[in-house]
Amino acid sequence: MTTSTHTSAYERRLKTVEDVLTGRTELDGKAARDLAVHVLRALDHIPERVR
Numbered sequence: 681m682t683t684s685t686h687t688s689a690y691e692r693r694l695k696t697v698e699d700v701l702t703g704r705t706e707l708d709g710k711a712a713r714d715l716a717v718h719v720l721r722a723l724d725h726i727p728e729r730v731r
Contacts, residue, residue: 693720 697716701707707715 690720 694713694716697719698709698712701712701715702709705712
């Protein structure tokens with residue numbers, strides 16, 4: 681039996697940003713995740729019509 685886990689759109693976006701940060705910088709996993717949270721928070725506050 682296969683179990684599936686639901687991943688929210690936010691978690692997928694967070695993982696994408698985290699992967700870019702760890703791939704392009706010398707940040708470790710925890711630091712990259714913390715920064716990814718801040719990046720997404722900033723992006724989410726930009727009005728949709730401006731993005």
